[in-house]
Every structure is written in C-alpha cells, then in structure tokens.
Amino acid sequence: MRTCLVVDDSRVIRKVARRILEDLGFDVAEAADGAEALAWCRTCMPDVVLLDWNMPVMNGLEFLRRLRKEPGGEAPKVVFCTVENEIPAIREALESGADEYIMKPFDSEIVASKFAEAGLA
Template identity: 45%
Template sequence: MKQGLIVDDSAVIRRVTGRILELLGFVSTELDDGAKALDHCQAAMPNAILLDWNIPNVDTIELLRKLRRVPGADQCKILFVITENDPMLIGRALRAGADDILLKPYDHHAVQEKLEDLGLIARQAQAS
C-alpha cells in the first residue's frame, strides 16, 4: 500500500487530507512539525508528501531541500501546499524540489487529480 505524509500545522487540514488519502488507497501519517517530518522521511520515505508552505518556526523551502536530499526522495512526489497563487513562491518551491503545487482550499477531486497527474494513482474514468 502506498504511504502518504501530510505536514501541516492545522489539525483539521491534516485530518481531512488524511481521510482523502485513505480514500485514494494510501496509508497516511500526519505531522505538524518540519523536524518530525524530516525524521519520519529519513526512517521511511513515503510515496507522497503534502507539505504546507506555512509551518510555524520552519523555513519550508529549506525543509523541502532537505527532504530532497534524503535517500529515496527521488521516488517520492512532493506537493507543496499553498494558500495563494504567488508565482515567486511557486517558482522557489519547484526549484527546491516540489513536484507540483496544490492550492488551498482543496477537496478530494483536486488531490485525486494531482496524484493522478504525478502517476501515483491510476486515472479514474470520467462519468458521462
């Protein structure tokens, strides 16, 4: 089963996103802290990370760079979760190693579409 990691300071966002990942066939881990996320990935790199850009007391761009240096990170897809469509932030995140951006607020469909685009889940047939 695929592993997903949600890193966000909001317990509600972690819970909702964890449920979405579970419905999409992932086992999810939810963390609120960048250091814990780095430790978790060093122990067992997940298939996907949803990393919120605004975690207190953390430079998330630097965290993203550190995550990309962990062995096995080349097999992990990282969605950098942002609250506004800021081209400068998006560019920095992509240069630091994010595979794609997920804009808040998001729903099941948005997460599913991103995971499909990244090849982590099979594309679902469209209802006509």
C-alpha cells in the same frame, strides 16, 4: 499500499487530507512541521508527501530542500498544499523539487487530479 506523509501545522487540514488520501488508497502518516516530517522520513521514506509551506520550526520549503539531500530523498513525490499563490513562490517550490502544487482550500477532486498529474493515480 503506498504511504503519504501529510505535513501541516493545522490538525484540521491533516484530518481532512487524511480522509481524502485514505479514500484514494493511501496509508497516511502525519507531521505538524518540517522537522517532525524530516525525522519521520529518516525512519521510513514515504511514497508521497503532501506539504504545507508556512509552518513553525521548519517551513515546507526548507523541509523539501533537506529531504532532497537525504538518502532516498529524491524518490518521494512532493505536492505542496498551501495558500501561497504568487507565481514566484510556486516557481521556487517547483525548482526546489516539488512535483505538484495545490492551492488551499482543496477538495478530493483537486487532490485526485493533482496526484494523477504527479503520476500517483
């Protein structure tokens, strides 16, 4: 079964995302910030990362840049899931290695659609 690491400082968002992703057939792991997520990836690289941008300790963009430099870090699909909606921010995320971009709030249809666009369906 494929694994998705949900990285968000909001426990509520992680819980909602977990429910949606489990319904889509993913095993789900969680991290509350980028540093925790990077440590998790160094232990067991996930197939996909659902990533928030604004978090304490290490934000999503910094995590993404560091992930892509890790051994095997180019493999996971990374889908940003954030309130950041400015075109320059979206462009920066995609240029830094994100595969897709979801705006909060989100629902199961949006996640399923974006995961399909990223080749995860």
